[in-house]
Amino acid sequence: MKKLKGINFSAFVLGSRSNYCIDKEVSTITSLQRMNDACITKIKSPNGCIFYQKKKKIDCEAIRDIEDLRKEGLTNKACPYYLSRDLLSSTQIVFMPYNMLLQESTRESFGIDLDDSIVILDEAHNLIDAINQMYTTVVTFENIMNAENSLNSYFTKYEKKFSGKTKMYLKQLQMILNAFVKYDKKSQESVITANSLLNQLNISHINVFKIKSFVDESGLSNKLIGFNDKNNLKSEFANISPIQDLLDFCLSLMNSDSDGRVFIENNSFKYVNLNPSIAFEPLVARCKSIILAGGTMDPVESFVDQLMPNLDRSRFGLFSCGHIIPKENLIVTVIEKGPTSKPLILNYETKYRLDVIDELGRALLNIIQVIPFGCVVFLPSYNTLESVLQRWEQIGILNKISGKKKIFKEPTEGSNVTNLLRDYNRTINLIQQKPDASHITGCILFSVVGGKMSEGINFSDDMGRAVIMIGMPYANLQSQQLQEYLLYADKSAPKGKMTPKRTELYENMCMKAVNQSIGRAIRHINDYAAIIFLDSRYTQKSIVSKIPKWISNQLVPNHNFGPCFTSISKVIAAAFLI
Ligand code: SF4
The missing domain is CATH 1.20.1270 (Substrate Binding Domain Of Dnak; Chain:A; Domain 2)
Structure with a gap:
């Protein structure tokens, strides 16, 4: 919003009462539902709300963010929440969260008219998950x-x-x-x-x-x-x-009987939406055009199928461009075998096999020797992360890693993420300033795909010179919820049977999460990093096709660790000028 100030058009942020209410009592209520109810009760009460009663005509040409509107409301003793609703019909650009746009009841209650409008959805790779969550x-x-x-x-x-x-x-x-x-x-x-x-x-x-x-x-x-x-x-x-x-x-x-399922759990009833198009197709029908913008939209076909199954494909256009970085700034490799020639594959069958975990540890220990500064390692789940780290501690690999990199681990509590990232950044800054002070060359952060580090956090520049992906984060096939999603995707075969369509969806879910994680390190035109897959399955054709082109075009599979390690260390040294 700050960047738009000074440009000649009107815009504002549509928010909830929790963003805009300025009444002393109502604004302190923590539950949004209760706040909404309290506001309506107050307005209807004999004394009413003094801010609601005072209406004011405000200048539509100015661009307002939440703070601007709150200030305007406080200065004029007029409710910013209702001011914002009044602005809806006269403002050219309205910013709003997904839930206000995608839920018909919310659109109606705010008076959002989508007819003939242009809708831009940013971070659209999250759209299907957001809809399913909203409708659960x-x-x-x-x-x-x-x-x-x-x-x-x-x-x-x-x-x-x-x-x-x-x-x-x-x-x-x-x-x-x-x-x-x-x-x-x-x-x-x-x-x-x-x-x-x-x-x-x-x-x-x-x-x-x-x-x-x-x-x-x-x-x-x-x-x-x-x-x-x-x-x-x-x-x-x-x-x-x-x-x-x-x-x-x-x-x-x-909702339509086929669009969702009820899961009767130990202490709750849960309704899960299986059809994200119920929220999206009404938008397609009403808007003039919709732009879905995202950095990791691949695989696009399945995305369109799920969101707009009835769309005439001639109405759909795809614009995809490569990354702005020069190609020499990105090294992408799959390492199929570890230093003692054991296959690197961490799947359902091998995730507890000590020889596999040990080989992965040896491979990682070698790789971090040549990676400067920050290195982020992703594992498929919290359980796997814990068991792998426990084993590496037992056999001394973690100790050896700590001789080269300060070790960090994704915290279980979301509230600890800020502190961890502050320490991680501070350590790298110290090493940048005094590179010869110790043998430590940076930090290593162990994280989980789809966890707290895999989206919304940037590991730009020295914070992330390598992203290393261990294993593939396939969802648990025993999960009833997943089984229902797969059944919905292909009703032609019985539940539990993997058909090509179901396999495709299952792989897509996994690779969407991988793509989110591997995109953490390259954040601007001058950035450079290595993306290293420590699992031979990343060479499979169907998997490579699901990796964004700007990454997969650079992908070099390496069958053996020795020659591969020598070549990647040379390439990394040349590319990173160390
Ligand atoms: S009218 Fe506005 S200021 Fe008054 S309680 Fe409702 S949201 Fe809050």
Whole structure:
């Protein structure tokens, strides 16, 4: 937004109440749902919200980020949240998070009209995951019990004051809750369709959409929270509308039966969306054009298939360009055998084989000798990371690595990432300043593909002169959720059978995660790095075809470690001028 200032067009950031509310009480509420309810209740109360009452016409030509609008609201004592909504129709460019764009109910509640608009989705490689996450809903058994308890007490206390209509909706809600409470999950299958669950619960005749409208209009969620507070029905759910999760889950059950599955787990019901096109095709139908922009969009074909299965392909255009770096700034190699000629392949069968783990350790130890400064190593999962490091510690490999690189490991807690990266960067900066002070030439950071380091964190310049990929992060084929995704991708064969279409999707999922991770090191035109795959499967044709062209075009497979190590150390030395 700062870069756009001074340019002659209007733009602003559409945000939620948590971004924009300036009311002292409401703005401190931590749950967004509760904040929304509290705002509506306040506006409707006899005193109202003083910021809501004061409307102001504001200049549409200026470009505003969240801070600008908040300042404007505070100066004029006018609610920035409602100011932002007023700006929608008159502003040329509106920035908004995925969920506001992709959920029809949210678009409607904000009054976002997509007809004839141009939509640009940045970081679009995350789109399918984002949609699936957005459309996945979970309600826990504890939450259901809590909601039932709260609603029953509320109903008993105020029954005489309720209108006939209110009573009817509250009774329907009680009926739904009661059906969930009585549901005998032990006697049922653990994965079922939405319709099966509705029938088993015997609630398919209830119109959940009408109940949802009633709850929204009456502010029932917030009233129940207030009622709980007053009557000491407090629980860990004190800040959450007790019926909100249940309603969201029930609304998911209204989707087309084939588009999702219900997973009945130990302590929850979970609805998983299998069809990301339900969120995306309405955009395709309404927008003038949509631009999906991303750095790691490969493999594009499967992406388009999942998001826009009904799109006339003549309407789809692909523009793909190489990376801006000169090709000598990137070294890409697959090393198929380790220093003692053992094959390097860490898969489901070999992940506990000590000879394989030891050989990988020896290969890594050799490679880091020639990599200057930072080196990021990715492994397929947290379990594999732990077991591999444990073994390398036992046989002294970690100790030898620590003689050359200071060792860091991805933290399990997200809150520790900032501190770890600060220490990692600081160590490399110190080594840059005093290169001869010790034999340590940099840092090595052990991370997990798809973990906290594989997206949104840049290892540019000396922070990442090599990304080393050990193994392939295939998802667990035993996972029921994955099985349902694969079944959805190809309904022609029974569940559990790998057809070419399913294999393709399965590989795509894996390679999407790999591509995210290997793109961490090259971040600008003058950057340079090595990408080293320590697993022979990265030479397979179908796998290479899923690596972005700017990387795969440079890929050199190396069958044997000795000659390969000599050649890569020469190339690295020449390329990196060390
Ligand atoms: S009207 Fe605006 S300032 Fe008032 S409570 Fe709602 S969001 Fe907050």
